[in-house]
Structures are given as C-alpha cells and as structure tokens.
Amino acid sequence: MIARAEILAAIRAAEVPPAPTPAPVPDAADAADLLQQFRSTLESVGGASAVCEPMQVFEEVVYTLLGPGRHAVVVLPGRFAVAENGAVYVDADDLTNRADVVLATELVLVVPTGAIVATMHEAVRRLPAGSRCGWFLSGPSKTADIEQALVIGAQGAKTLLVVFRD
Amino acid sequence: MRVALAVPCYVDQLRPEAARATLVLLERLGCKVSLAFDAPCCGQPMNNAGAVADARAAATNWAASAGVFDVVVMPSGSCTHHVRHHLPGLVDNDRGNHAAQVTFELCEFITGPLGMAHLPGRFPHRVAMHLGCHAQRGLRLGGSSELHQPVSGPMHSLLCGLEGLTLVPLDRVDECCGFGGSFAVGEPELSVAMGRSRLADYTSHQAEVLVSSDPSCLLHLEGVARSPLVLSAAKDLRTMHIAELLEEATR
Amino acid sequence: MSAGHPEAAAAFLNDSERAAWHDQALWFVRQRRDRATDLPEWEALRDRAAELKAYAMANLAGLLEAFETRATASGVTVHWARDAKEHNRIVFDLLRQRSATRVAKSKSMLTEECQLNPYLAARGIEVVDTDLGERIVQLAGEAPSHIVLPAIHWKKEEVGTLFHTHFGTPADESSPDALAAAAREHLREVLLHADAAITGANAMVAGTGGVVICTNEGNADLGMHSAPIHIVSVGIEKIVATLDDLGVLLRVLARSATGQPITAYTTHITAPRPGAEMHVVLVDNGRSARLADPEFRSALHCIRCGACLNTCPVYRRSGGHSYQYSIAGPIGAILAPAVDLDAHRALPFASTLCGSCKDVCPVRIDIPVQLLAWRGRIASANALPKGYAAIFARLGGIVADRTRFESAGRWARRALRFLPPALLAGRWNPWTRAGRELPLAPAQSFREWARREGRVE
Numbered sequence: 001m002i003a004r005a006e007i008l009a010a011i012r013a014a015e016v017p018p019a020p021t022p023a024p025v026p027d028a029a030d031a032a033d034l035l036q037q038f039r040s041t042l043e044s045v046g047g048a049s050a051v052c053e054p055m056q057v058f059e060e061v062v063y064t065l066l067g068p069g070r071h072a073v074v075v076l077p078g079r080f081a082v083a084e085n086g087a088v089y090v091d092a093d094d095l096t097n098r099a100d101v102v103l104a105t106e107l108v109l110v111v112p113t114g115a116i117v118a119t120m121h122e123a124v125r126r127l128p129a130g131s132r133c134g135w136f137l138s139g140p141s142k143t144a145d146i147e148q149a150l151v152i153g154a155q156g157a158k159t160l161l162v163v164f165r166d
Numbered sequence: 167m168r169v170a171l172a173v174p175c176y177v178d179q180l181r182p183e184a185a186r187a188t189l190v191l192l193e194r195l196g197c198k199v200s201l202a203f204d205a206p207c208c209g210q211p212m213n214n215a216g217a218v219a220d221a222r223a224a225a226t227n228w229a230a231s232a233g234v235f236d237v238v239v240m241p242s243g244s245c246t247h248h249v250r251h252h253l254p255g256l257v258d259n260d261r262g263n264h265a266a267q268v269t270f271e272l273c274e275f276i277t278g279p280l281g282m283a284h285l286p287g288r289f290p291h292r293v294a295m296h297l298g299c300h301a302q303r304g305l306r307l308g309g310s311s312e313l314h315q316p317v318s319g320p321m322h323s324l325l326c327g328l329e330g331l332t333l334v335p336l337d338r339v340d341e342c343c344g345f346g347g348s349f350a351v352g353e354p355e356l357s358v359a360m361g362r363s364r365l366a367d368y369t370s371h372q373a374e375v376l377v378s379s380d381p382s383c384l385l386h387l388e389g390v391a392r393s394p395l396v397l398s399a400a401k402d403l404r405t406m407h408i409a410e411l412l413e414e415a416t417r
Numbered sequence: 418m419s420a421g422h423p424e425a426a427a428a429f430l431n432d433s434e435r436a437a438w439h440d441q442a443l444w445f446v447r448q449r450r451d452r453a454t455d456l457p458e459w460e461a462l463r464d465r466a467a468e469l470k471a472y473a474m475a476n477l478a479g480l481l482e483a484f485e486t487r488a489t490a491s492g493v494t495v496h497w498a499r500d501a502k503e504h505n506r507i508v509f510d511l512l513r514q515r516s517a518t519r520v521a522k523s524k525s526m527l528t529e530e531c532q533l534n535p536y537l538a539a540r541g542i543e544v545v546d547t548d549l550g551e552r553i554v555q556l557a558g559e560a561p562s563h564i565v566l567p568a569i570h571w572k573k574e575e576v577g578t579l580f581h582t583h584f585g586t587p588a589d590e591s592s593p594d595a596l597a598a599a600a601r602e603h604l605r606e607v608l609l610h611a612d613a614a615i616t617g618a619n620a621m622v623a624g625t626g627g628v629v630i631c632t633n634e635g636n637a638d639l640g641m642h643s644a645p646i647h648i649v650s651v652g653i654e655k656i657v658a659t660l661d662d663l664g665v666l667l668r669v670l671a672r673s674a675t676g677q678p679i680t681a682y683t684t685h686i687t688a689p690r691p692g693a694e695m696h697v698v699l700v701d702n703g704r705s706a707r708l709a710d711p712e713f714r715s716a717l718h719c720i721r722c723g724a725c726l727n728t729c730p731v732y733r734r735s736g737g738h739s740y741q742y743s744i745a746g747p748i749g750a751i752l753a754p755a756v757d758l759d760a761h762r763a764l765p766f767a768s769t770l771c772g773s774c775k776d777v778c779p780v781r782i783d784i785p786v787q788l789l790a791w792r793g794r795i796a797s798a799n800a801l802p803k804g805y806a807a808i809f810a811r812l813g814g815i816v817a818d819r820t821r822f823e824s825a826g827r828w829a830r831r832a833l834r835f836l837p838p839a840l841l842a843g844r845w846n847p848w849t850r851a852g853r854e855l856p857l858a859p860a861q862s863f864r865e866w867a868r869r870e871g872r873v874e
Binding site: 025041098125127138154 | 442445446465468469471472474475476477478481482491497498499503547548549550553566567568569571572573576593594596597598600601604605608625627633634635636638639642643653658660661662663664665667668675677678679680681682683684685686687688690699701705706708709714
C-alpha cells in the first residue's frame with residue numbers, strides 16, 4: 001500500500017495542467033455498403049465470409065467456403081462485425097471456454113445479418129455493459145516475424161470464416 | 167522590393183557561387199538587394215548540438231543584423247528554419263521575433279512575397295530534387311509522404327515551371343540525406359551510408375542534376391559522391407543549389 | 418550503456434549488404450503504414466489520439482484509481498510497483514506462492530524494461546517468450562531489436578539454423594511457413610501447459626476496468642485463458658479514460674505499427690475466468706517523475722506502435738541493438754536519457770532531426786524537439802560527446818564575430834586548397850573517414866568577392 005500511495009502522490013505532485021475532455025467521435029455517416037466493405041477487408045486480412053440466405057443450409061455454406069477435405073470446425077457466435085477492419089466481436093459470455101477462440105484451428109463466427117458497424121468508434125460503444133471478456137477477431141492468426149513474410153495460422157486459427165445468418 | 171541577403175556562414179566560405187547566384191537572381195527578379203547584412207551565422211550549428219550557450223552570441227548578432235531590414239532572404243531552408251523557430255527563444259530581446267518574422271527561404275520568398283509561382287526559363291535536364299528536412303518538415307515548404315501529401319511546395323513549383331526540365335521520380339521522395347549538422351561528424355558512418363542511399367536513388371533514375379535549397383545537404387552529398395568508394399554514376403551527377411539552377415535557367 | 422552508438426552503428430554498417438536488407442525490410446513496413454493510414458480522417462484521428470493521451474496524463478491518478486476500483490470489483494487483484502525491482506518481486510512472489518516454475522509470457526516491452534526474465538531465471542523459474550519473434554531472440558540469447566518486430570534483424574536461414582538446433586527442423590529448412598509451423602507446435606505446448614501466463618497490455622480502460630491486449634499470433638490469449646493465473650504487467654501511462662478513447666487508439670495502433678487495420682486478436686478483459694486468478698501490476702519505474710517534467714512529459718503518450726522506428730533513417734541503418742536500451746529508435750532515444758542520462762547520452766545525438774518520426778507518430782509526440790532538449794540538458798550537464806564541447810565553444814565564438822570569422826575562414830580555405838589531402842583526411846577526421854571528400858574550397862569567400870565588387874564595405 002505504500003507503493004500505491006507514493007505513486008499516486010508523485011503523479012499528483014507532477015501537477016500536469018488540465019487538458020480538455022476529448023469530444024466523442026461522431027458515428028460515420030453510413031452511406032457505404034458496410035457488408036461489402038467488411039467482406040473485402042476480411043479477405044485482405046486472410047479470412048473469408050458468406051451470407052447464409054434463409055433458404056440455405058448453414059453447413060453447406062460453411063463447407064463451400066472451406067472447400068473439399070477433412071475439417072474440424074469450431075462454430076462460435078459473434079455479436080457484430082466491424083466493416084473498416086474485418087473484425088467480429090465475440091463475447092466470453094457466449095462461450096463455454098474462453099480459450100476456444102484461439103484453440104480452434106478452423107474457426108467459424110456466426111454473426112446476425114445486418115449486425116455491422118462502420119468503424120471502431122461505433123464498435124466500442126456496442127461492447128456489452130459489464131462484459132467480463134471479449135475479443136475483436138480480425139482474420140486468422142498470423143505472423144510476419146520471419147523476414148516479414150506473412151504466415152497465416154501462427155498459433156491460433158489457421159482458417160477464419162464469418163457467416164452472416166438471421 | 168528591398169531585401170537583405172543573409173549568407174549562411176558555410177555558404178560564404180565554401181559555396182560562394184550559391185550566394186552570388188542568389189544575388190543575381192533576386193536582382194533579375196527586380197529586387198533591390200542589400201549586402202549590408204553583417205552577422206556571419208544564426209547560431210544553428212551550436213544550438214542543434216545542444217550547445218545552447220555557445221549559440222547565443224551568434225544568434226544575438228544575427229537578430230541585430232536583421233533588425234534594420236523588413237525582408238531578409240536566405241539561400242538555405244535549414245538556416246531559415248533555425249531563425250524562424252529558434253531565434254525567438256535564443257535571443258533575449260524582441261529582435262529574435264522580428265528576425266523570425268522577416269526572414270524567408272529563397273524559394274518561398276519568390277513564390278510568396280514576390281508572388282511568382284513560376285519563372286520564365288529553360289533547363290533541359292533530368293533533375294532530382296532534394297528538399298532539406300528542416301525546409302520540408304520544419305517549415306512545411308513541401309508535402310510530406312508521412313502525411314500522404316504529394317511532392318509539392320515552392321521549390322517544386324519553380325522547378326516544374328521551367329521549360330524542358332524533367333523531375334525524376336524517386337523511390338523515397340523525402341528521405342533524409344544524412345547530413346544533420348553535428349550528426350555528420352558524430353555518426354560519420356551512418357551519415358555517409360544515408361548519403362549513399364540518396365545518391366543511388368538519384369542515379370538509378372538517371373538524374374543528371376541534383377538540386378537542393380539546402381547547401382548543407384549538397385555539401386555532404388557532393389562529398390559522398392566524390393569519394394572513390396562510391397559508384398561511378400554518382401560522380402557524373404551535377405550538384406546545384408536551387409539559386410544556381412534558377413539563375414542559369416533564367417539567363 | 419549506450420555511450421557507443423556511433424561505434425555500434427559503424428559495426429552494423431560494416432556488413433553493408435545486411436544493413437541495406439535491414440533498411441529495406443523496415444521501409445516496406447513504413448510503406449504498409451502509409452497505405453493503411455491513407456484515410457480521409459487520419460490527421461483528425463491523430464489529433465484525437467493526442468488529445469486522449471493528454472487527457473489521461475492530466476487525470477492520471479484519478480483514472481488509475483477508477484481502473485483499480487472497477488477491476489477489483491470484478492475479481493482482479495491490482496498491485497502497484499514503484500520501480501522495476503518492486504515489479505519483479507511482486508511477480509516472483511505471486512509465482513512462488515503458487516509453486517509456478519514454468520511461465521508463458523507474451524510480448525511485453527515493460528518486462529524487458531524491468532529485466533524480468535533474468536530475475537526469474539535466477540530464482541529457478543523458466544520464462545518462455547511466446548511471441549514468435551521474441552522466441553527467436555530469446556533462443557539466441559538476444560534482446561528484441563524492435564518493439565513490435567523483435568526479430569526483424571534475423572534472416573530466415575539463420576532462423577532455420579536456430580530452429581534446427583532447438584526444434585529439430587531439417588538443417589536446410591528456411592521457409593517461413595515451415596519454420597512458423599514448427600514454432601506453432603512448440604509454443605502451443607508451452608502455452609497450454611504453463612503454470613502461469615504473463616502478458617503486457619496495450620491499454621487499460623478506466624471506464625470499464627478492462628485490460629486490452631493486442632496480438633496477431635493469439636499467443637497472449639492461448640496463455641491467459643489456459644493458465645491458472647494471469648499476470649498483466651503494465652506501465653501506468655497506458656491508461657485511457659473511456660471506451661471511446663479505446664476506439665480511437667485501436668484505429669491508429671495497428672495501422673501505424675504494421676499497416677494492418679487492426680491486429681488479429683484484440684482482447685478486452687475485465688475479469689478472470691471462473692476458477693482462475695488475474696493480477697494487474699501497475700508499474701511506475703520513472704514515469705511519474707517524467708510526468709513532472711513539462712519538456713518531456715508527452716513522451717509518456719507513446720503507444721509503442723514502432724512507427725517512428727520504421728521510418729527513422731538512422732534506426733533502419735543501425736539496427737535496434739545499436740541503441741543499447743530496451744526501446745530502440747527515436748522514441749527510445751528520448752526515453753532512455755530519462756532513465757540514465759550518462760549511460761544513454763549518445764542517443765539524442767543519433768538523429769539528424771529530420772522530423773519524419775514526428776509526422777508518423779499517431780499520438781503526435783514531437784520527438785525532434787525532445788531530442789534537441791535532451792541535447793541541451795546533456796550540454797548543461799557537461800556530458801556532450803567527446804570533443805563536442807570544445808569544438809562548439811570555439812566555433813560559437815568565431816561565428817559571432819565578423820573579423821574572427823573571416824580570418825578563420827581564410828585559413829580553413831587555404832588549408833583545404835594547399836595542404837596535402839592525406840594530412841587532412843586521416844582516420845582522425847570524421848568528415849572523411851567513412852568515405853566523404855572534403856569540400857573544394859574557393860579562393861575567395863562571397864564576402865571577399867562582394868568587397869572587391871564594391872558591393873559592401
């Protein structure tokens with residue numbers, strides 16, 4: 001407790017002059033096609049996406065995206081998507097195990113159709129109140145630590161799909 | 167327009183032709199040029215090295231010299247930057263502020279107060295433009311790639327207006343040449359390596375002429391180009407101060 | 418000890434091919450940043466990011482208290498550490514009390530600053546760095562050379578040799594895909610079976626009591642959601658007030674760092690998972706002292722994106738290790754002197770003051786102004802690099818006086834014109850020793866010419 005008191009006292013003694021409260025950033029005027037922007041951005045970060053139409057079978061949509069071969073898919077619910085960076089917000093309250101978001105090799109995030117915001121400004125305002133843990137997941141796990149060569153599937157998901165469904 | 171020509175210390179001693187070209191050019195553009203500006207140096211070499219106390223006397227003299235003029239023109243972006251941004255803090259009296267307000271870099275003076283975005287002239291060569299960092303990011307006399315701005319500004323405008331001149335594209339449009347004042351001698355290996363990088367960029371785009379509004383960058387780049395250790399293409403590069411180029415082009 | 422930056426840089430440049438490769442690798446990252454930040458609102462975002470950091474610094478104590486209250490309420494234990502030693506002891510005590518011997522750590526420049534790894538190793542605790550780049554340098558017994566790209570100075574063939582030794586990959590294997598796959602096996606094994614997970618934090622949010630952690634590999638999440646205890650080491654300056662502020666921060670961070678719109682994993686965590694523990698160690702280690710110094714206060718705004726390193730022509734050509742401080746590059750050069758002015762007095766001079774760092778900084782830290790201010794402090798402390806003090810004292814006297822200036826100039830030009838080059842261009846002369854000719858001196862100065870022309874007295 002001495003440390004806490006000393007640090008806080010030192011900070012207050014620094015007498016930093018007041019700074020104005022930053023103004024909230026206004027929501028983007030939504031003119032753009034957010035779904036299209038999200039899908040192309042997700043693709044640019046190594047992911048893929050599809051819209052599951054009411055008449056379509058979800059599994060078929062997923063396997064069409066994955067292509068032929070054996071798959072071990074983990075499907076997790078996403079709350080909403082962010083158009084500017086291809087991220088999907090996943091909240092730990094919707095999962096049985098937090099580590100699932102990184103343990104899965106092939107990860108499918110299911111997002112309600114139409115749940116897309118333009119930028120992170122709107123995204124952070126939609127974090128559930130009192131959330132205990134949550135993620136913005138943007139594409140599969142990746143690294144460029146060896147000679148700046150992009151490697152998909154560093155430690156977490158090697159494949160990340162986003163499917164919009166009602 | 168009546169202007170005073172302030173010749174930076176090292177230009178006076180090592181590149182007098184840049185100062186003469188500035189004088190001739192300004193007179194050709196209709197200015198009455200006074201050479202009565204007496205102080206040799208604005209104090210930048212000392213101030214930039216942290217030797218603030220050693221810079222003060224030179225800066226104070228410089229501000230005193232500027233005190234009797236309404237317009238002072240300098241053929242150096244770096245020195246102009248020092249005068250405008252540092253003299254008010256370095257000089258104890260109000261003359262520091264006056265100096266900061268009346269001092270212009272040559273190109274910004276031509277396109278600004280003289281109001282000439284282009285000069286009639288001809289220079290049929292492939293030219294690589296180097297805007298010194300203090301002119302660019304300090305005085306904002308040109309767009310910066312960091313800010314997603316195109317290559318632009320007074321020197322660029324004046325060069326683009328010359329008939330026959332081709333500005334060569336560069337891989338790195340605004341990277342530092344490595345002079346950096348005391349850096350040139352404090353970190354000589356880095357300084358020279360940076361200079362070589364710039365030269366390789368110019369020569370790989372077949373530039374015949376390297377032009378800059380900063381004679382200090384030229385002094386350094388010319389020295390690196392003339393070294394026997396440097397690729398031969400750089401040796402054919404003609405290095406010119408912008409005043410020399412404009413004076414030659416508008417003869 | 419970084420008194421020897423020029424020497425270290427010269428050594429790095431000795432291998433000119435490698436130096437050129439290093440320069441180009443980082444220039445690519447800079448170019449990726451240019452593309453990713455080419456948004457119409459980019460400059461406004463930088464303004465907003467600078468404002469939110471200024472606000473956080475002006476209200477730091479209250480925000481830290483608010484963070485602590487909220488985090489504590491949701492089951493997190495908050496610790497306070499005045500310095501590196503105290504931080505290391507807190508972490509060690511937590512580990513010892515739980516008999517933890519194998520720790521998985523994700524990227525944290527703060528634990529580098531505190532030298533946590535050697536501290537724990539000396540006490541029998543094995544720490545594995547789990548970011549791929551950090552693992553590479555750890556296996557090699559090195560420190561990271563870049564705050565975001567720790568192994569940017571390593572070539573893939575060298576990584577291949579290293580992994581052959583440690584992971585048994587084929588001796589000639591150098592494909593990044595294959596090497597990263599081998600590392601994946603190794604690191605997942607470490608992360609899923611560690612006794613404890615240590616992470617850094619990219620931000621704390623006072624409004625939620627949340628810690629925000631960004632990675633591309635997912636290693637931080639693998640560790641923190643698997644181990645029975647998660648310890649977050651974070652500097653007090655990493656706090657932001659609100660989620661709104663966090664939104665701004667997340668928009669500028671990855672774009673500036675690697676040219677990505679956001680990292681692959683961005684975790685906002687306010688509470689431990691059921692049955693596990695979470696601890697946050699708030700570290701001062703000189704930060705409150707820096708806060709009290711108006712000249713250098715804004716250095717605390719740094720969000721560790723690394724953009725100033727990538728754009729710096731000096732960093733790109735001298736490598737991170739030449740700075741001999743945990744944080745290299747322009748930002749390191751203004752942070753290190755505050756830690757130990759004498760040891761790091763060369764760093765503020767390892768810059769041409771070109772200003773590129775200031776223009777890429779997402780929180781608008783005026784790094785060149787601070788470099789210059791440090792130079793001034795170093796001069797005042799009589800600690801200027803060898804020779805500078807004498808040279809500039811003499812030069813300052815000469816150029817302040819017309820008569821002395823002209824006479825010195827005349828002698829200098831005569832020397833340049835008539836003395837044998839071998840005499841002037843020896844190893845002792847820093848102007849010439851790396852491959853730069855002396856200027857061709859004219860017979861007369863401009864002023865002498867003007868006098869002869871009758872243009873001046």
